[in-house]
Amino acid sequence: MLVAARRASALYGQDQHTVTLTEGRPPAPRYGSRPTMKDVAGRAGVGLKTVSRVVNGEPGVTLETRRRVQEAIDALGFRRNDSARVLRKGRTATVGLVLEDLADPFYGPLSRAVEEVARAHDTLLINGSSAHDPCRERELALALCSRRVDGLLVVPAGPDHRYLEPEMNAGIATVFVDRPARGIAADTVLSDNHGGARSGVAHLIAHGHRRIGYIGDLPRIHTAAERLRGYRTAMEEAGLPVRPGWVSLGSTAPERVRRAAEEMLGGPDPVTALLTGNNRVTVTVVRVLAEREPHRPVALVGFDDFELADLLRPAVTVVAQDAAGLGRVAARRLFDRLERTDLPPAVVELPTRLVVRGSGELPPAG
Amino acid sequence: MLVAARRASALYGQDQHTVTLTEGRPPAPRYGSRPTMKDVAGRAGVGLKTVSRVVNGEPGVTLETRRRVQEAIDALGFRRNDSARVLRKGRTATVGLVLEDLADPFYGPLSRAVEEVARAHDTLLINGSSAHDPCRERELALALCSRRVDGLLVVPAGPDHRYLEPEMNAGIATVFVDRPARGIAADTVLSDNHGGARSGVAHLIAHGHRRIGYIGDLPRIHTAAERLRGYRTAMEEAGLPVRPGWVSLGSTAPERVRRAAEEMLGGPDPVTALLTGNNRVTVTVVRVLAEREPHRPVALVGFDDFELADLLRPAVTVVAQDAAGLGRVAARRLFDRLERTDLPPAVVELPTRLVVRGSGELPPAG
DNA sequence: TAGAGTCTGGACATCGTTGTCAGGCAGGGA
DNA sequence: TCCCTGCCTGACAACGATGTCCAGACTCTA
Numbered sequence: 001m002l003v004a005a006r007r008a009s010a011l012y013g014q015d016q017h018t019v020t021l022t023e024g025r026p027p028a029p030r031y032g033s034r035p036t037m038k039d040v041a042g043r044a045g046v047g048l049k050t051v052s053r054v055v056n057g058e059p060g061v062t063l064e065t066r067r068r069v070q071e072a073i074d075a076l077g078f079r080r081n082d083s084a085r086v087l088r089k090g091r092t093a094t095v096g097l098v099l100e101d102l103a104d105p106f107y108g109p110l111s112r113a114v115e116e117v118a119r120a121h122d123t124l125l126i127n128g129s130s131a132h133d134p135c136r137e138r139e140l141a142l143a144l145c146s147r148r149v150d151g152l153l154v155v156p157a158g159p160d161h162r163y164l165e166p167e168m169n170a171g172i173a174t175v176f177v178d179r180p181a182r183g184i185a186a187d188t189v190l191s192d193n194h195g196g197a198r199s200g201v202a203h204l205i206a207h208g209h210r211r212i213g214y215i216g217d218l219p220r221i222h223t224a225a226e227r228l229r230g231y232r233t234a235m236e237e238a239g240l241p242v243r244p245g246w247v248s249l250g251s252t253a254p255e256r257v258r259r260a261a262e263e264m265l266g267g268p269d270p271v272t273a274l275l276t277g278n279n280r281v282t283v284t285v286v287r288v289l290a291e292r293e294p295h296r297p298v299a300l301v302g303f304d305d306f307e308l309a310d311l312l313r314p315a316v317t318v319v320a321q322d323a324a325g326l327g328r329v330a331a332r333r334l335f336d337r338l339e340r341t342d343l344p345p346a347v348v349e350l351p352t353r354l355v356v357r358g359s360g361e362l363p364p365a366g
Numbered sequence: 367m368l369v370a371a372r373r374a375s376a377l378y379g380q381d382q383h384t385v386t387l388t389e390g391r392p393p394a395p396r397y398g399s400r401p402t403m404k405d406v407a408g409r410a411g412v413g414l415k416t417v418s419r420v421v422n423g424e425p426g427v428t429l430e431t432r433r434r435v436q437e438a439i440d441a442l443g444f445r446r447n448d449s450a451r452v453l454r455k456g457r458t459a460t461v462g463l464v465l466e467d468l469a470d471p472f473y474g475p476l477s478r479a480v481e482e483v484a485r486a487h488d489t490l491l492i493n494g495s496s497a498h499d500p501c502r503e504r505e506l507a508l509a510l511c512s513r514r515v516d517g518l519l520v521v522p523a524g525p526d527h528r529y530l531e532p533e534m535n536a537g538i539a540t541v542f543v544d545r546p547a548r549g550i551a552a553d554t555v556l557s558d559n560h561g562g563a564r565s566g567v568a569h570l571i572a573h574g575h576r577r578i579g580y581i582g583d584l585p586r587i588h589t590a591a592e593r594l595r596g597y598r599t600a601m602e603e604a605g606l607p608v609r610p611g612w613v614s615l616g617s618t619a620p621e622r623v624r625r626a627a628e629e630m631l632g633g634p635d636p637v638t639a640l641l642t643g644n645n646r647v648t649v650t651v652v653r654v655l656a657e658r659e660p661h662r663p664v665a666l667v668g669f670d671d672f673e674l675a676d677l678l679r680p681a682v683t684v685v686a687q688d689a690a691g692l693g694r695v696a697a698r699r700l701f702d703r704l705e706r707t708d709l710p711p712a713v714v715e716l717p718t719r720l721v722v723r724g725s726g727e728l729p730p731a732g
Numbered sequence: 733t734a735g736a737g738t739c740t741g742g743a744c745a746t747c748g749t750t751g752t753c754a755g756g757c758a759g760g761g762a
Numbered sequence: 763t764c765c766c767t768g769c770c771t772g773a774c775a776a777c778g779a780t781g782t783c784c785a786g787a788c789t790c791t792a
Contacts (some may be wrong), residue, residue: 077532166443450748
């Protein structure tokens with residue numbers, strides 16, 4: 001079967017690889033040549049509607065006719081065209097999920113959970129990433145609306161979701177996940193970001209820390225703002241000041257986070273403990289702390305659990321969110337709404353859980 | 367805006383949460399009430415085709431007419447129905463990606479890379495998980511064919527892909543990723559599993575190990591078999607025997623892997639080093655090794671890189687696959703094939719890279 | 733044997749869009 | 763004035779399926 005093997009890096013850009021050519025199938029026929037129900041009907045010598053009945057398992061076809069039709073279907077390789085079906089029936093049995101980044105480990109379980117619920121409703125899930133870009137979020141969500149998904153789950157990246165209002169009014173069920181929509185009333189499923197951050201900081205305070213910093217995501221992102229609020233609440237409740245330089249908000253790019261951490265730890269007014277605002281930030285901070293080995297250890301509580309947190313030394317104490325739970329609850333809400341379009345919008349908040357593992361229990365310096 | 371807040375665990379099963387009801391929008395109108403081009407045409411006082419021209423930015427419409435149409439579109443909240451469009455045009459500008467598990471960190475970057483390529487071709491990506499189940503793989507792939515995706519990327523879970531032959535002949539471009547298809551000739555993009563495993567084991571041998579075990583995925587999975595072959599090749603090249611009990615293949619469920627590792631390390635013929643067959647296995651084995659702390663350390667090389675591998679102690683030496691590269695190359699091949707349907711099927715193999723971090727360099731006992 | 737009722741199969745309109753084609757209108761040249 | 767060209771515009775068929783409705787064949791009963 002092998003015909004040739006050669007280097008062909010040029011073909012696919014930077015990626016080095018080996019190409020092995022194999023004997024070809026006959027070239028595929030031009031697109032659009034797929035057999036239709038009409039073709040099947042012709043070959044089986046029956047009417048169009050009879051084929052439709054067989055394909056959809058509807059009653060009212062004799063065994064013999066059914067057999068003849070099935071034979072024609074197999075012979076021609078017929079497969080029903082769902083685009084046409086959708087056009088006639090109105091429902092697509094498809095829902096869309098717009099999230100930030102498929103490669104972020106937080107979204108894997110979330111997406112997976114949504115898919116399971118969708119599957120239980122015989123519905124296909126389309127998911128796409130906005131790559132943290134409000135513009136792409138909008139493009140993607142509207143593209144899904146054009147395909148007439150029955151429903152839409154959105155993890156907002158943008159600051160304004162009024163663009164979805166006409167779509168929602170036109171009957172596309174929409175649920176926001178992880179962050180609320182801005183500018184419209186809609187179903188929303190959130191984590192208890194404020195409470196979670198507050199309990200994380202309280203935990204550090206209980207272990208003797210007084211100088212605690214917070215490194216978080218962009219302030220325009222709801223979760224980042226809420227977690228900051230939780231941090232401030234906990235500090236205030238303990239009567240502790242938040243000094244200038246103890247809060248750093250910005251992108252989760254490793255360079256930015258690294259700089260923030262180094263300034264907080266090495267500046268004139270250093271902190272002895274840190275709360276990190278999500279798993280991307282935590283991972284970078286863990287790396288910074290590991291590089292400071294000879295220094296006195298710094299206490300850390302991370303928002304979001306992550307795989308292997310328990311195997312690092314010290315193991316990382318986290319405020320765990322239930323990502324799968326967010327997805328599951330949001331998806332269920334979506335399907336509820338598909339059945340009863342008159343539900344008033346609701347906000348659901350899932351609790352977080354402090355997972356104590358060691359890094360938050362380190363005593364402060366001195 | 368807040369109307370009520372209460373516990374409502376019953377509503378959404380096990381998940382604990384708080385529901386906050388908010389003032390409702392007017393109920394969404396029944397489905398199917400969306401305005402069509404006909405409605406827009408009526409309101410703007412122009413013909414149907416003129417609306418189509420405006421919506422698609424086709425030339426041959428005066429500025430004034432265009433303005434009137436646009437006004438009607440905005441007023442009615444019209445959005446083109448892509449199902450109907452697809453029916454007429456034949457192409458869906460959609461490709462499907464069938465993988466094993468969206469929550470597996472290996473697939474995040476892969477899926478992300480595919481999405482980027484698709485986006486560059488103005489194409490929507492639908493991805494779904496087979497959950498390692500051949501049956502679901504088939505269901506999902508055929509469901510995507512029914513929706514008439516233009517192309518399909520498949521990470522095979524099943525043992526036989528002849529079911530896709532009619533679809534491929536009917537013009538659905540198909541590329542297999544990470545594992546070859548069985549039973550049909552098709553484009554395929556793989557990692558160099560044999561070479562990677564071989565170099566990983568050779569690395570352990572170079573550091574003095576003679577008793578090396580392999581814990582891998584189910585033997586019916588191509589990558590698992592190839593990596594096993596690489597392991598055997600390396601052992602053979604070094605003139606080392608592979609003793610009974612040194613190879614364990616099976617599911618990647620933590621319990622199974624844990625048992626395998628404990629038997630290999632604690633049995634009558636213990637190994638001093640391990641090659642683990644993928645990131646799921648590696649993570650579990652790292653956990654087992656960590657629990658054996660007082661014991662003499664065991665050397666480890668893992669197939670697949672994973673986040674934080676460098677921060678564990680010892681840091682984990684891995685055979686890194688380029689997951690994003692697999693996705694990128696496969697997606698490019700898919701779009702090539704969409705343009706030139708007469709390409710002969712090719713197999714592309716991407717190199718792996720040994721990333722030395724410490725765990726593979728531990729000396730053997732004695 | 734006729735009449736009533738049941739079962740099976742097919743003709744036809746329809747979903748919302750796009751491609752084809754022809755008509756209408758203005759301006760310029762004969 | 764008439765014709766021709768070129769530009770806009772709209773009527774109509776088609777894409778592939780489903781729902782409605784009716785015709786014809788058949789069974790069963792009186």
